[in-house]
Amino acid sequence: MASPRTERPGIGGAVPRFSWKISIAVLVVLGLTGYSVAGTDFNIVELLRGTGPAERFVSEMFPPDLSAATLQATGTGIVETFQMSFLGALLGAVVAFPLSALGTQEIATAGASRSERLLRAVPYHLSRMLLNVFRSVPDILWALVFVVALGLGPFPGTLALAVHSAGVLGKLYSETLEAVPSRPVEALAATGASDFQAFLFGRLPQAMSGFTSLTLYQWECNIRSATILGFVGAGGIGQEILISMNLFDYPKVATLVGATIIVVLLVDRFSAAIRRRLAY
Amino acid sequence: MISSPNNKSSGRVILLEDVSVRFDGVAALSDMTFEIEAGEQLAVIGTSGAGKSTLFRVLTRSVALGSGRVTIGGQDLYSLSRRRLNGLRRRIGTIYQAYNLVPQLSAGVNASLGEVGGMGSLRTLRAFLTGPDAGLSERVRAALEEIGLADKAGVRTADLSGGQQQRVAVARLLVQRPDLILADEPFAAVDPVTTERVLETLLHLNSEGATLVLNLHDVEIARRFPRVVALREGRVVFDGPSERLTEDELASIYAGDPSREESARNPDPPFARHGNEGAIRLTEGRDGVSSH
Numbered sequence: 001m002a003s004p005r006t007e008r009p010g011i012g013g014a015v016p017r018f019s020w021k022i023s024i025a026v027l028v029v030l031g032l033t034g035y036s037v038a039g040t041d042f043n044i045v046e047l048l049r050g051t052g053p054a055e056r057f058v059s060e061m062f063p064p065d066l067s068a069a070t071l072q073a074t075g076t077g078i079v080e081t082f083q084m085s086f087l088g089a090l091l092g093a094v095v096a097f098p099l100s101a102l103g104t105q106e107i108a109t110a111g112a113s114r115s116e117r118l119l120r121a122v123p124y125h126l127s128r129m130l131l132n133v134f135r136s137v138p139d140i141l142w143a144l145v146f147v148v149a150l151g152l153g154p155f156p157g158t159l160a161l162a163v164h165s166a167g168v169l170g171k172l173y174s175e176t177l178e179a180v181p182s183r184p185v186e187a188l189a190a191t192g193a194s195d196f197q198a199f200l201f202g203r204l205p206q207a208m209s210g211f212t213s214l215t216l217y218q219w220e221c222n223i224r225s226a227t228i229l230g231f232v233g234a235g236g237i238g239q240e241i242l243i244s245m246n247l248f249d250y251p252k253v254a255t256l257v258g259a260t261i262i263v264v265l266l267v268d269r270f271s272a273a274i275r276r277r278l279a280y
Numbered sequence: 281m282i283s284s285p286n287n288k289s290s291g292r293v294i295l296l297e298d299v300s301v302r303f304d305g306v307a308a309l310s311d312m313t314f315e316i317e318a319g320e321q322l323a324v325i326g327t328s329g330a331g332k333s334t335l336f337r338v339l340t341r342s343v344a345l346g347s348g349r350v351t352i353g354g355q356d357l358y359s360l361s362r363r364r365l366n367g368l369r370r371r372i373g374t375i376y377q378a379y380n381l382v383p384q385l386s387a388g389v390n391a392s393l394g395e396v397g398g399m400g401s402l403r404t405l406r407a408f409l410t411g412p413d414a415g416l417s418e419r420v421r422a423a424l425e426e427i428g429l430a431d432k433a434g435v436r437t438a439d440l441s442g443g444q445q446q447r448v449a450v451a452r453l454l455v456q457r458p459d460l461i462l463a464d465e466p467f468a469a470v471d472p473v474t475t476e477r478v479l480e481t482l483l484h485l486n487s488e489g490a491t492l493v494l495n496l497h498d499v500e501i502a503r504r505f506p507r508v509v510a511l512r513e514g515r516v517v518f519d520g521p522s523e524r525l526t527e528d529e530l531a532s533i534y535a536g537d538p539s540r541e542e543s544a545r546n547p548d549p550p551f552a553r554h555g556n557e558g559a560i561r562l563t564e565g566r567d568g569v570s571s572h
């Protein structure tokens with residue numbers, strides 16, 4: 001092991017030397033890569049051969065359809081997508097907040113009895129479980145569920161975004177609450193504040209700017225998601241895109257997709273700017 | 281309650297019997313036994329890691345007890361129900377080296393947290409919703425006035441200097457009016473002017489009946505206290521009047537503490553060179569101060 005070369009002074013070692021752990025990790029990654037390439041019929045040649053049809057598809061998109069009717073449909077779709085994403089994030093935040101508060105473990109339990117601990121564990125695990133279900137089902141699946149239950153339109157789409165956002169935000173909120181500096185919270189508890197008071201005045205104020213930032217980020221994610229929810233009939237501009245695709249109306253597709261990209265970028269910029277401000 | 285009117289000047293407030301605390305198997309306090317009388321002024325000294333902060337945390341049940349018994353105001357602290365515990369804690373005021381205020385809240389709200397313990401859930405919620413400036417009671421205003429921060433009531437605590445933050449912590453104490461004051465190195469991160477000012481307020485509260493227990497970094501300040509308890513490796517190694525605190529005694533208390541040996545060579549304490557509070561703007565907000 002200790003060859004003379006390893007003793008040479010100077011910086012180095014950024015590339016790890018032989019080790020069984022790393023070798024096995026490399027083999028696992030290579031194995032998974034091969035397995036996945038085979039499973040997905042991944043083929044570079046096929047991709048290159050597809051450039052012809054793709055070129056045709058793209059060239060047929062130009063010039064984009066800028067007729068009044070198309071622009072109006074685009075506007076309506078964009079506005080609806082925007083509204084869905086906003087309401088989804090807002091409702092998600094409203095549902096996430098109480099669940100995350102319940103799903104936050106209080107640390108000040110020194111000397112607490114067994115039954116007291118158990119009593120606190122119940123709401124904690126229940127809310128965590130609920131949030132996990134909300135989050136682990138992708139929003140497009142929630143959209144399918146709500147479309148089946150409520151019919152087509154932006155309403156089931158908004159609900160889908162709200163449920164998924166609640167799951168994501170709830171988890172992130174409670175992580176934020178738990179990561180807050182604990183000493184001010186302990187100081188409050190040490191002078192007789194109840195758990196509720198320590199949470200309200202100790203934990204929450206310290207987590208608030210984090211909450212706002214996370215919610216804005218979720219809104220960004222929602223506006224991207226909202227553009228595809230239309231593919232399953234849950235409203236938004238996706239529905240227009242799907243219909244135009246099926247009618248081979250590529251110039252109209254170009255307008256719709258272009259407008260979507262612009263709005264997504266604008267919301268990203270706007271939200272990122274606010275989040276940057278909040279960081280200080 | 282910690283001290284009922286009839287035993288204000290006599291009787292034990294705090295009784296520690298064979299108290300041991302371990303962290304991951306390592307002893308922080310070992311078989312500690314001593315008592316504190318109502319209305320007493322007590323300074324706790326010792327090297328860093330001697331167990332001083334752990335002792336203070338034991339007295340508010342903020343840390344699990346390994347063995348032994350802690351009695352405060354006649355009540356067995358570690359067997360109280362949650363409700364009784366909160367009731368007792370409301371009578372205990374704390375100050376820390378790192379201030380431990382909520383940095384995002386205004387100075388006024390932080391000070392008013394001294395009376396939040398007594399509120400029911402509904403009043404708590406109302407106090408929370410009325411916001412920074414609206415809800416301050418007369419008591420809070422008077423406390424801020426007393427420590428000279430009346431004009432800072434609406435300022436975010438994180439935007440105050442270290443000395444100002446420690447004064448806000450004292451205002452919180454004034455609002456709370458506790459029977460027992462536990463101050464864990466309250467002067468370790470503040471300037472000398474603030475130190476004197478805070479000490480004066482604490483002694484004033486003591487003269488009105490509150491028991492005062494301070495953990496002090498600075499032996500010279502500890503010498504002003506009638507009783508000094510020194511800890512070393514989780515045990516009491518000195519307990520008596522400060523006059524008996526000889527150089528030899530101090531040498532054995534602080535033996536092997538590099539920071540003390542350093543300051544012995546340089547008699548000028550690091551902060552004595554700065555005249556006023558503005559000269560040193562100490563750690564702002566958060567937990568910027570290392571714990572001793």
Ligand SMILES: Nc1ncnc2c1ncn2[C@@H]1O[C@H](COP(=O)(O)OP(=O)(O)O)[C@@H](O)[C@H]1O
Pocket residue numbers: 303304307308326327328329330331332333334335571572
């Ligand atoms: N939360 C903790 N977890 C693990 N060890 C701790 C903890 N708090 C204190 N200790 C240890 O207990 C001993 C006493 O610490 P402390 O009471 O903070 O000393 P002091 O306040 O006198 O400097 C130290 O060895 C410290 O490392």
Ligand SMILES: [Mg+2]
Pocket residue numbers: 332333334464465571572
């Ligand atoms: Mg300490």
